[in-house]
Amino acid sequence: MRATTASVESDNYSMTPPDVDCYLLYLQNFMPGGDNTVAIKSGMVTSVVYTFDQLKIQQPPWVTSGFGVNSVDLKLLDRLGKKLLLTSWNKSAARVFNALEWFRLAHTAGDHISFEPRVSMTASAYESLFDLPPNQKAVPLMQKIDLRISDSKLRKKSFTFRDTKHSFTHAAAFVYEFYKLRNAIVHGEKINPERLRYSNRYLKKQGTGQWLTRLIVADVLLYELIWAELSKRSDEICLLLKFSSAHEALGWSKAA
Numbered sequence: 001m002r003a004t005t006a007s008v009e010s011d012n013y014s015m016t017p018p019d020v021d022c023y024l025l026y027l028q029n030f031m032p033g034g035d036n037t038v039a040i041k042s043g044m045v046t047s048v049v050y051t052f053d054q055l056k057i058q059q060p061p062w063v064t065s066g067f068g069v070n071s072v073d074l075k076l077l078d079r080l081g082k083k084l085l086l087t088s089w090n091k092s093a094a095r096v097f098n099a100l101e102w103f104r105l106a107h108t109a110g111d112h113i114s115f116e117p118r119v120s121m122t123a124s125a126y127e128s129l130f131d132l133p134p135n136q137k138a139v140p141l142m143q144k145i146d147l148r149i150s151d152s153k154l155r156k157k158s159f160t161f162r163d164t165k166h167s168f169t170h171a172a173a174f175v176y177e178f179y180k181l182r183n184a185i186v187h188g189e190k191i192n193p194e195r196l197r198y199s200n201r202y203l204k205k206q207g208t209g210q211w212l213t214r215l216i217v218a219d220v221l222l223y224e225l226i227w228a229e230l231s232k233r234s235d236e237i238c239l240l241l242k243f244s245s246a247h248e249a250l251g252w253s254k255a256a
Contacts, residue, residue, distance in 0.1 A: 004219045008212065009245040079230040091131065096229050098128040103222060106215075115196055115215065116185045122218045123182035126175060129225060138179070142172035145221075148228035151244055153253040155202070170200065170252040171221055178214055202251030212250075220246055 083093040102125035106118045127137070130144045139161050146169050154169040159176070168176075185191055198212040224243045247253040 004216060005223055005243070005246050008216065008220050008249050011249065076227065076230070083230065092229065095129050095131065096226060099125040099222070099226065102128055103219075115193065116191065118215055119178070119182050119185055119196075122215060122222070123179055125222055126179075126218075126225075129222070129229065138176055139166060141179070142166070142168045142176055145169075145172040145175055145225065148225055149243075150228075151247050151253055153244075154247060155252060155254065170250075171247070174214075174217060174221065174250075174252075178218055181214065198250075200251035217250060220250070 080096070083096065102121050106121035106125065126141070130141060132140050132144075142159075149169060149171055154171060156167045157170055157173045159166045159168060159173070181191070181195060196213050196215065198214050198217045203210070203212075224246070227242070244253065
């Protein structure tokens with residue numbers, strides 16, 4: 001997530017979003033002093049038994065890691081760890097971890113996974129992060145997003161829902177449009193890949209982001225929202241400094 005945000009801020013399309021396969025854990029079962037054999041399990045697949053001299057673990061060629069190990073946000077991991085150490089598991093913590101699990105599934109590597117299920121799983125990550133009503137989710141979702149973003153320079157956009165006018169930030173409006181794309185996919189519409197391209201009328205003026213897709217932008221905003229969920233109100237200035245450059249790059253806020 002951090003590497004993706006950095007690529008958006010610097011308008012560097014060469015830094016592709018990392019896939020989660022580079023963080024896949026391998027389980028090795030062997031008994032010291034035994035017959036020197038080992039079985040490897042990765043995900044749901046258990047390999048045949050090898051001897052140590054036959055065993056070689058190699059990173060698959062399709063696995064990319066963005067900034068590599070250094071792209072791991074240790075501060076975010078620290079806050080996630082504190083959530084795990086809570087004496088009582090609460091709904092807020094469960095929502096954060098459910099959202100991260102949907103994010104993980106959306107970033108599994110492999111050419112066999114098209115953009116449609118990635119969009120659906122990413123949208124599920126947003127829905128999991130917030131305590132939303134079972135129906136009519138659009139307005140509550142955008143309200144919750146705007147409550148968690150601390151940037152007062154964000155541009156606003158007007159919406160009308162059920163004859164009631166609302167004003168939301170461009171960040172919240174992006175998620176609304178992303179959900180419309182997700183709904184079109186799950187209801188069987190044929191989706192032109194061009195609809196996956198991110199657009200904002202302020203992008204051309206700033207001359208950035210012509211390579212962006214909606215999935216990349218969704219990653220950046222989800223990263224910010226998870227940070228907000230794990231932060232206290234006193235951290236608002238820190239969050240603003242952390243994500244204001246991304247807001248400008250995406251055309252959501254006015255440049256200083």
